[in-house]
Amino acid sequence: MEQDPARDAVWRWVGAQPPDGAADRDGADGVVGLMSRLCRAAVLVLPAAGVGVSVLDDDGFSGVVAASDPASRELEELQFTLGEGPCQEAHATGRPVLTPELDPSTSSRWPAYAGQAYERGVRAVFAVPVQVGLRRLGVLDFYRRRPGVLEPGGLARARAFADVAADILVDGQDRATPGYLADGLEDALSYRYVVYQAQGMVMVDLGVSLDEALVRLRAHAYVTERPIADVAADIVAGRLRLEADPHQEGAPEGEADG
């Protein structure tokens, strides 16, 4: 409705992207299909080496809606596994987080994330909140393989993409059953549910709070160098149980990859 040429331009870019296998059961124009196309369009236009969009709730719990490629998806997941990174920070503050020079040797910001992202070739990372009015729904992240500040107009372009990401989520909700997430979005986020289930289990096993349970899950994932989703899957399947004293956790019973 508003005269917003930047937003219109982004929609045209999104429309020009071909659908891919990431389309959800609602097709190339469903929430996930459109968001995937948005991420790929953003790679070309921002430009970026990779783009990802996540939704987050008030407590910072989240899910990746779409990413431009598997490497970008992994970088999004990494932030959740470690519990730190530009995405979390942008969501918490409601402001863009711009890191034109990611260098773990010179900065102590996000020590775990910065080190692993750097190893994967990330040299600059930017995170823009995806919001409607004051309500924050998630974050759009993009990264580059060469350091450097955003060029003039770069942040405005990123914000236009974030605005359209919000439109996609809102339009998707319009088609959803009231009280539920849109089908496609539900499917896309379901991979993460095992982590939340494991979180509930650890909370009971250790008699700790929900937040503390997630900290423990993340610590185990970090120490064993496994994605948090894998650790969670083992816990839910009964193959692993976290102990009150982490030093008593030996090799998980019957762990498939030894």
Place this chain on the structure above:
Amino acid sequence: MVVGTARVAEVLVEFADTLVDDYDLIEFLQRVTFRTAEITQADAVGLLLADPKDKLHFMAASDETTRLLELFQVQQAEGPCLDAFRTATPVVNTDLRTASARWPLFAPEAVRSGFGAVHAIPMRLRSQVIGALNMFSAQPGRLTADDVRVVQALADVATIAILQERALRRSEMLTEQLHAALNSRIVIEQAKGALARIHAVDVDQAFVLLRDYCRSHNLKLRDVAQAVVTEPRGVPGLTRD
């Protein structure tokens, strides 16, 4: 038209300024009718909007006497507003005294109420027509083509204000729904895990326990799930006796 172009420009600027700020929609529509009455020297101006079934409803007027309200009401069935709404073109300069053939219900009623002339301007944006602006005068006066253009401009700005407010309300409502649905989903998964451990069952069975508990106690899934994760051993009948 009696008012000069300077006043018209002032009014249009006033309307445009409203759009970029927070505004109360009904108060704004009221102002539209007052300004239109001033600019056209009409005795009464009303604004009608269509519902999703394309039925016109009175929204605001410069004068809300009963007789006027009844004249708006009649136009759900027939009349200049309905014609303007359906054809998306202005219906102007109709002499009410000779309009009984055209509007057998409306025209005599309007004449009985003391009106000689009526005009209706469609409220539209591109291909969408959302209602009509209705002007009544005691004297059968004539709007010139320029007058019609001016009133159409006022109607157009009012249309934009209404559509903008509708879009905003829809956006906000859906955003809150998404936010709540996401929150709910996550806390339910967390509760499933907790219940699975407490009752030594798998997560699917845990969900059945949760759902059955909610049904028999007439509680919302999300609320009970939240209680479970806040105080895992504290939900009577579910996690404690």
